[in-house]
């Protein structure tokens with residue numbers, strides 16, 4: 001079916017056009033009285049080739065309904081107003097929607113846009129973290145947070161055409177430090193992220209942090225006088241990972257006050273009642289995130305009894321900000337493939353409060369109630385509400401593709417040659433002929449993980465299963481959700497440590513007669529793209545490969561990725577060439593399709609270009625497809641037509657090169 005055609009389901013099975021039929025909820029906000037959940041619903045505008053965000057409302061016992069075009073809804077403390085973001089001239093601005101009737105009205109007109117709102121406890125102000133133009137420096141004096149290099153015309157050495165309204169896109173960009181770009185944003189050009197406080201009644205906006213650093217999401221103190229946030233204010237923050245918890249006067253004019261020491265790499269901080277809770281890594285940037293309570297005596301780790309990574313929620317990584325449920329702390333941690341919601345009842349250890357086969361990607365609590373978004377084997381996401389005293393949450397929405405007949409994942413455990421147990425998930429039609437073609441699907445990170453839930457991007461899994469393929473998605477060592485020792489088991493040994501996990505799983509399905517050893521294919525994105533290249537360079541097992549956004553050369557990656565130094569110094573310390581697929585590219589025979597975002601600043605497109613050139617020189621069948629404007633995370637939030645194309649090309653490539661698999 002051509003892209004953009006009318007979305008009439010041709011078959012009960014998932015098809016390519018379902019890429020634009022999914023409706024995925026996110027960012028839930030439970031009304032303070034616990035009686036309703038506002039949330040963002042993302043759908044696809046096929047004609048405009050855009051993802052469309054709307055604010056919806058779910059009330060127990062009623063059909064969910066659309067409230068407004070926009071995203072990131074946040075209730076006022078009295079539950080009578082919703083603040084949310086809506087694009088104005090291409091920049092997100094805060095709007096207010098009175099819930100007793102009336103139209104939304106704009107609150108901010110921030111020159112570079114605003115960010116998700118945080119209401120002050122008294123409901124008179126909103127705080128947000130948003131982009132701020134660099135401070136022009138008319139007097140040549142050192143800005144408040146200048147680098148140690150001494151007085152500079154401005155901290156980023158970037159000439160500004162007009163600091164108020166934006167930047168001259170043709171101005172030379174002068175770069176003195178490594179943190180000059182970020183995937184999704186491109187060249188930062190001196191733009192930083194700072195905290196703003198907006199008076200609801202007057203709309204007056206006050207920037208309460210400034211300088212050469214990026215402030216994280218704000219959290220209000222109970223008395224409404226201060227904001228807590230995470231940031232790295234060190235001048236050489238581009239040379240080593242950092243991040244600390246700070247507070248600052250919400251009225252502006254104050255200096256941030258640091259609360260945590262250099263031993264904690266703090267990624268977020270929240271006032272939860274009178275408690276100040278931080279999410280941080282201890283001792284280094286590769287390892288589990290833990291929770292700490294901050295007080296006069298410093299930071300004290302919160303004992304959860306879990307050897308699991310706390311998930312506070314980032315693009316591509318599910319989870320939720322810590323919150324209070326009654327008087328108890330609730331947080332997300334990954335266990336197996338799923339991001340679960342845990343509760344720490346007073347003084348006891350954490351217990352899981354969300355059923356096994358879901359993955360939580362956003363939560364909001366009020367009193368003794370908690371609402372959350374979760375993906376399930378049947379749905380890419382629904383809104384659930386857990387009522388006091390209940391052990392099973394109530395599903396409030398029905399955004400699943402109700403007319404689709406889905407293949408459900410089978411959870412499997414495999415044993416690597418060194419005895420390590422590796423979990424995985426298999427999608428296949430039980431009536432498929434055996435042995436049949438098998439696609440090994442490798443996740444990214446490498447500290448991400450697959451979950452046994454429906455993925456609104458990877459429709460290829462369902463389509464291939466309907467065509468007789470087995471799709472095998474495993475969580476090898478370095479995956480999240482299996483303890484910190486497992487999580488760090490491939491540090492400095494990318495490819496060298498985890499290859500055995502993939503081959504053990506494939507060999508098990510071959511031994512069971514499910515997979516045909518002559519019809520094996522491999523795919524993956526980012527680190528999964530890395531492993532796709534690694535496996536085809538170090539074995540001849542695979543007859544076709546589809547590598548998305550790969551890492552192929554860690555040496556060039558370390559100098560061109562926005563996380564290059566983190567990789568070189570912490571994830572892959574030591575011999576970069578020994579851990580790079582490019583070192584072995586001369587061994588590749590598998591026809592390889594490379595799919596890469598043109599504006600990927602995490603794994604720059606040059607990583608695919610190097611692989612493409614090396615295979616083409618040897619006349620190995622290879623194709624590189626570049627997606628204009630696409631960042632590293634385009635699979636999740638990129639253009640619908642790019643996501644459709646990615647799936648379509650993958651299926652065509654596999655059926656072209658894996659014999660006998662053409663449907």
Ligand SMILES: CC(=O)N[C@@H](C)C(=O)N[C@@H](C)C(=O)O
Nearest residue numbers: 444445446448526527528602
């Ligand atoms: C941490 C990170 O960005 N790693 C990349 C190499 C990667 O795998 N990215 C995404 C897609 C992921 O799944 O983590």
